[in-house]
Amino acid sequence: MSTFLFAVFPYLAMAVFVVGMIWRYKYDKFGWTTRSSQLYESKLLRIGSPLFHYGILFAVLGHVMGLVIPKGWTDALGISQDAYHLVAVVGGLVSGAMICVGFAILVFRRRTVKTVFNATTVNDKAMYLVLGLTILFGMWNTISTTIDHHHNYRETVSPWFRSIFAFSPNVDLMATAPFQFQAHAVLAFVLILIWPFTRLVHVFSAPIQYLGRPYVVYRTKGDTGQRPTPSRAPQGTWTSPTARK
Amino acid sequence: MRIMAQMAMVMNLDKCIGCHTCSVTCKQAWTNRTGLEYVWFNNVETRPGLGYPRRYEDQDTWKGGWELGRNGRLKLKGGGRLQKLATIFNNPKLPEIEDYYEPWTYDYENLLNAPAGKTFPVARPHSLLDGRPMNPQWGANWDDDLGGTYKTGHDDPMLKGIEEKVTFEFDKSFMFYLPRICEHCLNPTCAASCPSGAIYKRAEDGIVLVDQNRCRGWRMCISGCPYKKIYFNHSTGKAEKCTFCYPRIEVGIPTVCSETCVGRLRYIGLMLYDADAVTAAASVKDEQALYEAQRGVFLDPRDPAIAREAERQGIPLDWIDAARKSPVLRLINDFKVALPLHPEYRTMPMVWYIPPLSPIVDAVRETGHDAEDAGNLFGAIDALRIPLEYLANLFTAGDVEPVRNVLDKLAAMRSYMRDINLEREPREEIARAVGMTGAEVKEMFRLLAIAKYDERYVIPTAHAEQAHALEELATDCPVGEGSPGVFGGGSGGPVPVAIQTLRETKARMQADDMRQVPGSVSYLDWDGHGVPGRDTTEERHPHGIPGAGPDLPVDPQAEAPLKGMRAQEDPQ
Numbered sequence: 001m002s003t004f005l006f007a008v009f010p011y012l013a014m015a016v017f018v019v020g021m022i023w024r025y026k027y028d029k030f031g032w033t034t035r036s037s038q039l040y041e042s043k044l045l046r047i048g049s050p051l052f053h054y055g056i057l058f059a060v061l062g063h064v065m066g067l068v069i070p071k072g073w074t075d076a077l078g079i080s081q082d083a084y085h086l087v088a089v090v091g092g093l094v095s096g097a098m099i100c101v102g103f104a105i106l107v108f109r110r111r112t113v114k115t116v117f118n119a120t121t122v123n124d125k126a127m128y129l130v131l132g133l134t135i136l137f138g139m140w141n142t143i144s145t146t147i148d149h150h151h152n153y154r155e156t157v158s159p160w161f162r163s164i165f166a167f168s169p170n171v172d173l174m175a176t177a178p179f180q181f182q183a184h185a186v187l188a189f190v191l192i193l194i195w196p197f198t199r200l201v202h203v204f205s206a207p208i209q210y211l212g213r214p215y216v217v218y219r220t221k222g223d224t225g226q227r228p229t230p231s232r233a234p235q236g237t238w239t240s241p242t243a244r245k
Numbered sequence: 246m247r248i249m250a251q252m253a254m255v256m257n258l259d260k261c262i263g264c265h266t267c268s269v270t271c272k273q274a275w276t277n278r279t280g281l282e283y284v285w286f287n288n289v290e291t292r293p294g295l296g297y298p299r300r301y302e303d304q305d306t307w308k309g310g311w312e313l314g315r316n317g318r319l320k321l322k323g324g325g326r327l328q329k330l331a332t333i334f335n336n337p338k339l340p341e342i343e344d345y346y347e348p349w350t351y352d353y354e355n356l357l358n359a360p361a362g363k364t365f366p367v368a369r370p371h372s373l374l375d376g377r378p379m380n381p382q383w384g385a386n387w388d389d390d391l392g393g394t395y396k397t398g399h400d401d402p403m404l405k406g407i408e409e410k411v412t413f414e415f416d417k418s419f420m421f422y423l424p425r426i427c428e429h430c431l432n433p434t435c436a437a438s439c440p441s442g443a444i445y446k447r448a449e450d451g452i453v454l455v456d457q458n459r460c461r462g463w464r465m466c467i468s469g470c471p472y473k474k475i476y477f478n479h480s481t482g483k484a485e486k487c488t489f490c491y492p493r494i495e496v497g498i499p500t501v502c503s504e505t506c507v508g509r510l511r512y513i514g515l516m517l518y519d520a521d522a523v524t525a526a527a528s529v530k531d532e533q534a535l536y537e538a539q540r541g542v543f544l545d546p547r548d549p550a551i552a553r554e555a556e557r558q559g560i561p562l563d564w565i566d567a568a569r570k571s572p573v574l575r576l577i578n579d580f581k582v583a584l585p586l587h588p589e590y591r592t593m594p595m596v597w598y599i600p601p602l603s604p605i606v607d608a609v610r611e612t613g614h615d616a617e618d619a620g621n622l623f624g625a626i627d628a629l630r631i632p633l634e635y636l637a638n639l640f641t642a643g644d645v646e647p648v649r650n651v652l653d654k655l656a657a658m659r660s661y662m663r664d665i666n667l668e669r670e671p672r673e674e675i676a677r678a679v680g681m682t683g684a685e686v687k688e689m690f691r692l693l694a695i696a697k698y699d700e701r702y703v704i705p706t707a708h709a710e711q712a713h714a715l716e717e718l719a720t721d722c723p724v725g726e727g728s729p730g731v732f733g734g735g736s737g738g739p740v741p742v743a744i745q746t747l748r749e750t751k752a753r754m755q756a757d758d759m760r761q762v763p764g765s766v767s768y769l770d771w772d773g774h775g776v777p778g779r780d781t782t783e784e785r786h787p788h789g790i791p792g793a794g795p796d797l798p799v800d801p802q803a804e805a806p807l808k809g810m811r812a813q814e815d816p817q
Contacts, residue, residue, distance in 0.1 A: 032461060033481075038339055041341075042341055046337070049334045205441065218446050
């Protein structure tokens with residue numbers, strides 16, 4: 001079972017992710033959006049959305065720090081385990097709190113504002129469930145690490161994570177980690193698995209190129225960026241919830 | 246000098262009767278879809294009034310358009326690139342649905358299904374967003390004809406500076422209509438605000454469009470546009486805007502709003518301009534100089550040097566020719582009677598307006614004086630400061646001088662032409678008083694009042710060698726989800742929108758009855774059986790025996806008894 005969960009499944013999820021993203025980009029550029037609901041309601045969104053998104057960005061940085069950078073490197077730099085732990089715990093708790101509060105506000109808003117709820121697809125709901133569970137276990141990890149120094153994830157989860165990308169997954173390391181770490185990791189790969197088929201694709205349209213682009217875009221013949229698929233109904237996973245009324 | 250061609254429009258407000266035909270036909274053509282219920286690419290506002298969306302002109306609130314930075318360079322009023330990206334998770338300057346209006350429909354079914362009772366059944370309004378019964382509180386033209394303006398009118402942002410002088414007492418008020426579409430600006434802030442680079446200006450004709458495949462729904466364009474003429478489709482999550490009916494323009498026919506305008510007040514034509522001069526003109530320090538600065542970037546195709554240079558830069562000859570005959574060029578640069586809407590936004594708008602003389606004419610007439618007399622009108626234009634200052638707030642950033650000049654010209658034309666109509670000797674001094682000759686006045690009268698179709702619309706067709714690229718520019722109308730053939734039927738591969746529309750329009754216009762039009766269905770001779778438009782005689786079988794019908798001989802003589810048989814069968 002652990003071989004499947006910690007060796008087979010991550011590769012499966014990532015393969016589906018890569019192929020899925022290419023497929024979605026090729027065939028569903030029209031559906032590539034989060035279908036903003038700001039038009040319906042903006043007071044709750046104004047608080048919840050930046051809290052959640054900045055929290056997530058912060059948490060991503062934290063994951064890079066904890067998972068990608070080997071413990072040996074920070075040790076070599078003379079950063080003690082206690083110092084590292086302090087940074088990780090404070091950063092983790094702050095971003096975790098931002099994410100949880102933001103997520104709670106957004107879910108509350110999505111459920112209680114009728115127009116927003118109407119615009120929520122089954123696909124969205126399933127995604128929120130997986131995302132919510134992932135966040136829940138992530139938060140549990142942060143809190144358990146804060147209270148109990150006993151288990152150091154940088155000696156189990158992190159090497160396992162890197163071993164996946166070295167194509168020699170070290171299942172045993174992960175199998176010894178506490179349950180909440182295992183659950184968080186598996187859920188995260190479930191999230192990666194469903195990623196291309198949900199609204200999460202919007203993460204990859206972060207418009208960084210805007211910083212270097214001329215303000216006004218001109219287009220002339222033969223300069224369409226890419227060849228579109230004209231006069232064709234949008235394909236892919238997405239159907240408008242409001243269109244079904 | 247980089248010469249570019251721009252498809253532009255002028256609207257003669259004196260002739261607008263506020264019938265909203267343009268809005269309705271535009272709605273039918275472009276925005277009668279889920280997600281765009283609240284959207285009017287074309288709307289008609291009564292001014293003074295709040296407009297649509299409410300108070301959109303108040304840029305202290307909405308931060309649309311450009312402003313000059315401390316270094317004298319243009320910057321987005323809503324914040325630069327970094328600020329846009331930082332606020333991408335929640336656009337702080339986005340109008341909410343209440344700022345437009347909550348769209349609604351009526352429960353018509355209740356009229357038919359309600360049980361018999363003492364009172365008439367009513368059709369209650371229901372929200373089109375969540376289906377709940379609602380009490381409409383505002384609409385796209387709620388303050389039409391100054392309705393309720395005594396209460397809301399003072400919130401009109403254009404009353405700035407003249408608040409005390411304007412009264413909303415019904416008998417002392419003035420009003421006119423302002424139809425609005427996208428301005429297809431030379432320096433568009435919607436495009437500049439788009440993080441994804443999905444909004445672009447077509448190099449061929451300057452039409453501003455949204456690439457539906459590239460739009461990611463960040464909504465920055467909606468905040469950026471000071472005219473609030475780009476909208477969020479809440480069903481697809483993408484921005485949509487007035488397309489200047491590009492599929493029609495490409496084949497040389499006017500936009501739907503223009504074509505259906507009963508007042509014949511819209512003019513469409515090309516303007517050539519120097520694209521390299523746009524930024525400098527939009528950066529002029531004095532807001533009131535922006536009108537003249539924008540006129541300065543336009544080039545005169547009748548100047549042989551300009552025409553030669555335009556040709557050298559690859560503008561097709563027939564386009565240069567069309568630019569020479571452009572009615573828009575005549576009104577903007579020759580007669581100088583058309584003014585831009587809100588030049589102070591620094592977007593260099595390309596839908597211009599001839600301000601209305603009618604509020605002044607009405608005022609003069611009500612005093613019992615001759616409202617067609619040049620002297621009376623000239624005097625009144627000066628005396629009636631309120632309409633003048635209000636119009637100046639709309640069209641010249643508050644500078645009354647250009648507005649007065651336009652109104653003087655319109656007054657002179659009125660007076661000069663009356664003498665001709667009454668077979669009196671026309672008085673040249675009237676024309677001279679506004680810096681024109683009698684011949685020019687007559688020509689202006691022909692363009693403004695007679696307004697022949699071919700003179701109002703001078704639209705060169707897109708070039709065959711360009712046409713393919715144009716219609717494939719990823720601007721395919723996003724008509725919705727899984728509903729192919731919204732533009733009409735047709736089998737085989739997808740037909741480009743432009744060609745299909747032209748073909749069907751022509752067929753519809755030339756056909757004697759709708760059955761001759763491919764893809765169309767006539768309900769007039771549908772008997773209620775089977776599928777309308779399909780010949781039901783083939784579908785139905787005499788005596789209800791499948792196969793009995795088609796096997797019968799089909800010569801005309803055999804048809805007759807067959808028809809009689811059916812008539813007996815169906816006592817209708």
